Amino acid sequence: MDRKFQIGEIARFFDISASTLRYWEDKGVLHPGKKSENQYREYTIEDLMTISDVIFYKNLGLQLKEICGMEASTPKQHQELFAEKIVELKRQQEMLTRRMKKLRYHMQAVEMLEMLKAQPYQETDIDTDCVVSFDLIERDKLCRYIENPYLYTRVQDSQSLPQEQRGITVSADMSSSFPESSILWQKQSARYITFLMKEEVTTGFPNDLPEHLVYIQETYRTGAIISRFLLCAQENGKTYDFYKTFVEIQ
Structure with a gap:
């Protein structure tokens, strides 16, 4: 039985x-x-x-x-179904690859934040070629930011800090695809010092950029200031936007 x-x-x-x-x-x-x-x-x-x-x-x-x-199902129908599943899996694989890439960007931002805290005011080459203006209603640029928030960049001049311009960084070969009027800054042969700038997420958005400038200007003349967004996080009970900031020195 x-x-x-x-x-x-x-x-x-x-x-x-x-x-x-x-x-x-x-x-x-x-x-x-x-x-x-x-x-x-x-x-x-x-x-x-x-x-x-x-x-x-x-x-x-x-x-x-x-x-x-x-x-x-016939063998041919089996084959067609499995072929559809392979296409579907490839789409999922691409989605997961993009998701992992974004997670790595965020992990690198945290690592960069810690490095800048430990080693401030290092002379270094700037890691962007061009910054173009960025308005949140510009869908293409907004999509770039969503893919990698580190592209979000603020442009200032040491002599006129309040005249801040906000943009998104693009590579040198892409800069020609934007109208000249939208270009806020382009890389020149210059020296830069980098440090961690933090801006409190509260009324008025106070930041510590002036304090950093005072310290650097004890030794150098300063020019353009390029701040690239790292992440928003808490520190000592307050919420801050953290930026990797480059100051042009002479």
Whole structure:
């Protein structure tokens, strides 16, 4: 006599819940028998094979309604379905790659913040070629910012700090695609000192840029100021926008 299995045994054997097995039955994937005296489900060896196949196909990303039709499908229909799944997986893979890239940007921003705290006022080359104006209603530029917030850049001059301009950084080869009137700053042969600038997210948005400038100007004449956004975070109970700031020195 063929052995029969109860739903609890099957659930433990496949490490899936009994409710999942009942759901598959409701959707027509499984057809277990039932004892006449108590209507308890009984699963056969054939049912174990069916469940194994369902798990196999689900691991391939197939939906239950697709699995239900597998046995009635021709080899060509199998091939077409699997080809669709490969395309779908490639899209998911691309999405995950973009998501990982964004997470790495954020991790790098945190690492940069800590490095600037530990080593302020280092002379370094500036890491942007061109800054163009940025208005939040400009969809293309907004999408660039969403992909990488570090592109958001503020442009100032040491002699006129309040006249701040806000833009987004672009590569040198892309600068020609923007009208000249939108270019706020372009990289020149100059020396720069970098430090961490923080701006409190509160009324008036006070920042510590003037304090940094006073210190640097004890040694150098200063020119353009380029501040690139790192992240918004709390420090000592206050919320700040943190920027990697470059000051042109002579």
